[in-house]
Amino acid sequence: MTLVAGVDTSTQSVKIVIRDAETGALIREGRAAHPEGTEVDPAHWWSALREAIVQAGGLDDVAAISVGGQQHGMVVLDSEGNVIRPALLWNDTRSAKEAADLNNEIPDIAQLTGSSLVASFTASKVRWLADHEKENASKVAAVCLPHDWISWKLSGSTDIHDIFTDRSDASGTGYFNPVTSTYIPEIFEKVIRSNQKVYLPRIVSSKEFGLVAPSGMKIGAGAGDNAGAGFGAQAREGDVIVSLGTSGTAFAISKSSTHDPSGTIAGFASVSGEFLPLVCTLNAARILDAATHILGVTHEELGELALQSPAGAHGLSLLPYFEGERTPNRPEATGVLSGITLKNSNPRDIARAYIEGMLCGLADAVDALEKAGVSIQRVFLVGGAAKNPAVSHIAAALFGREVLVPPPGEYVANGAARQAAWALLGGDQPPVWDLGHVTSVKAQPTPEVLVAYRKLRDLTA
Numbered sequence: 512m513t514l515v516a517g518v519d520t521s522t523q524s525v526k527i528v529i530r531d532a533e534t535g536a537l538i539r540e541g542r543a544a545h546p547e548g549t550e551v552d553p554a555h556w557w558s559a560l561r562e563a564i565v566q567a568g569g570l571d572d573v574a575a576i577s578v579g580g581q582q583h584g585m586v587v588l589d590s591e592g593n594v595i596r597p598a599l600l601w602n603d604t605r606s607a608k609e610a611a612d613l614n615n616e617i618p619d620i621a622q623l624t625g626s627s628l629v630a631s632f633t634a635s636k637v638r639w640l641a642d643h644e645k646e647n648a649s650k651v652a653a654v655c656l657p658h659d660w661i662s663w664k665l666s667g668s669t670d671i672h673d674i675f676t677d678r679s680d681a682s683g684t685g686y687f688n689p690v691t692s693t694y695i696p697e698i699f700e701k702v703i704r705s706n707q708k709v710y711l712p713r714i715v716s717s718k719e720f721g722l723v724a725p726s727g728m729k730i731g732a733g734a735g736d737n738a739g740a741g742f743g744a745q746a747r748e749g750d751v752i753v754s755l756g757t758s759g760t761a762f763a764i765s766k767s768s769t770h771d772p773s774g775t776i777a778g779f780a781s782v783s784g785e786f787l788p789l790v791c792t793l794n795a796a797r798i799l800d801a802a803t804h805i806l807g808v809t810h811e812e813l814g815e816l817a818l819q820s821p822a823g824a825h826g827l828s829l830l831p832y833f834e835g836e837r838t839p840n841r842p843e844a845t846g847v848l849s850g851i852t853l854k855n856s857n858p859r860d861i862a863r864a865y866i867e868g869m870l871c872g873l874a875d876a877v878d879a880l881e882k883a884g885v886s887i888q889r890v891f892l893v894g895g896a897a898k899n900p901a902v903s904h905i906a907a908a909l910f911g912r913e914v915l916v917p918p919p920g921e922y923v924a925n926g927a928a929r930q931a932a933w934a935l936l937g938g939d940q941p942p943v944w945d946l947g948h949v950t951s952v953k954a955q956p957t958p959e960v961l962v963a964y965r966k967l968r969d970l971t972a
Contacts, residue, residue: 514538515935516567516576517743517928518560519921520661521545521736522600522757525559527567528924532574532932535944540921541566549603553586553594556657557664570728575720575935576665577731577927579739580658582683585636590652592669596644598657602758602793604630604835604842606639613638613685614774616701622770623698625682625689625778629840631791634685634702641704648703653710656680658733665730666722675721676712679738679787682780686711689780690768717782717930718937731931734782736923737762737789742782743926744893744917745946749886753873753906753914754922755894758837759795761876762787763885775838775879782930783941788885790838790876794831794846795869796896801833802865806858813862814901820863822908822957825855828967829868838876839968849967866905869896871964874909891915892952893922908954909961918947 513532518525526542541563546555564570583601588594599606610628613635614620621627628635633656641648653671655663663674682689686698694711703709715721715732722730734742737760741752751763762779769778769788779787803813832844848864855861881887890912896902898919907914925944933941 513935514573515928515931516570516573517924517926517931518576518578518661519736519739519923519927520556520560520578520580520657521923522581522602525556525563526921526924527560527563528921528928529567529573530925530928530932532935533942535929535942539568549600550597551600552597553657553660556661560661570726573728575729575731575931577931578658578662578665578733579736579923579927580656580661580680580733582656582680582735582737583631583633584657585633585640586655586657586660587640587647587651588653588655588671589650590671592671595647595650599636601631602834603636606630606635607842609638609642610635613702617698620685620698621772621778623688623695624685625768625770626685627772627774628685629774629837630842631837632683632685634698637702638704641702648705649707651703651707651709655712656684658735659712662721662730662733665724667725668722671710673722674710674712675715675732677717677732677734677782678714678780679782680733680735681712681714683735683777689778689786692780717784718934720934729935731927731934734927734930735779738779738782738787739926740893740922741787741926742929743922743924744891745943746891748785749888751877751880751887751890753877753890753892755795755892755896755902757796759792759869759873760789761873761880762789763880763887765885769883769885771883774840776883782926788880788883790879792872792876793835793837794833796894798831798833798865798869799896802862806861808858810899814899816859816862817866817901818904820859823960823963824860824863824867826850826852827855827860827864828963829864830964830967830971831868831872838872844971847967847971866902867909867960868964870902870906870909871961874961877910889915891917893917903952904954907952908957911956911958914952916950916952
């Protein structure tokens with residue numbers, strides 16, 4: 512039996528799965544927490560990964576590994592490979608002004624890169640560095656993404672010119688063309704406000720390995736977390752994945768690229784060589800965490816309460832912009848709980864309103880993909896919150912269509928492991944693994960809930 516490993520180095524934690532390369536059977540796994548915050552020393556990611564590897568029984572018998580990671584974050588290195596300053600994560604909104612500035616300076620940026628910039632993008636963060644930390648900016652010899660840095664650390668190399676990435680994660684930088692799979696130097700020079708020599712990670716395809724670890728273990732291209740999750744769920748053209756993690760995303764596998772100047776849809780690349788049009792919201796699973804804290808209940812009890820309340824929660828609506836918002840682009844926004852009355856001031860309606868509020872933005876995301884011409888044949892719901900029956904039921908009602916829920920699992924890490932297996936086993940197509948039983952969820956559509964949500968959203972614009 513040949514083993515491969517997949518890593519998900521996400522915002523809140525790192526997970527590693529070790530699987531049979533041919534069948535995908537789970538052999539063992541491990542995980543460790545990351546520190547909170549939107550600015551993190553990458554050394555914490557490395558120590559957490561080493562802890563997770565120990566939990567998973569080590570990598571001595573693993574032939575290949577790939578890393579999926581949180582998108583967009585900025586890791587800047589000097590010429591010796593030292594981290595210059597703590598990494599700015601995707602959910603750090605301090606660079607919102609810089610994103611707007613770059614969109615104005617480069618009016619055709621959506622056509623060139625597939626996306627208009629928001630604060631999340633690496634380009635926005637590099638411009639912020641150039642404008643606010645000039646001394647640090649002058650030291651920059653390489654800019655990479657979280658998964659690039661972890662892959663490089665696994666290799667044992669200290670040469671910044673060994674750092675590599677893949678097209679899915681590179682497509683979220685804001686200075687990469689996902690159609691040609693090449694960087695756009697002219698954009699990067701404008702971003703960093705300099706023509707200083709800066710290394711950008713070389714692009715490695717999913718069928719290749721980037722480096723080899725000292726142990727002989729091969730290191731795959733890796734992926735951005737959403738692309739990795741889609742690959743782990745074995746999504747195909749016509750599938751939309753709604754992922755409920757720290758952020759909420761709705762993305763599709765598409766043979767054609769998208770270029771949305773409004774900024775609603777980001778035109779990313781997929782792991783398998785196609786495209787990944789994606790809509791992202793900043794606020795997802797942690798909205799449910801907030802609800803459990805407010806009500807003093809578990810996640811399971813929160814779902815039970817929500818299902819005891821009717822659609823619309825007796826007029827209670829939540830705008831879940833707890834940490835600002837990315838889509839729509841409102842980095843300084845806060846949440847709003849509207850329509851409070853004596854009738855709905857109870858745990859059942861509050862639970863329902865929080866779940867509906869979290870999902871309404873993602874219903875808008877699915878709608879935006881469809882309006883952009885993306886073919887939608889199936890909708891999959893993944894992520895930790897998806898296993899709650901109330902969430903899947905309310906999602907089906909708000910989306911107005913059947914929702915498919917795969918078994919709970921680490922889909923980003925699984926996608927990374929499947930990518931490593933593809934490069935190891937070879938062939939034009941990746942291995943097909945058994946996902947287990949997929950649950951179909953149907954519910955009576957509740958368009959009136961979306962109407963109330965959109966009215967609240969527009970009133971607070």
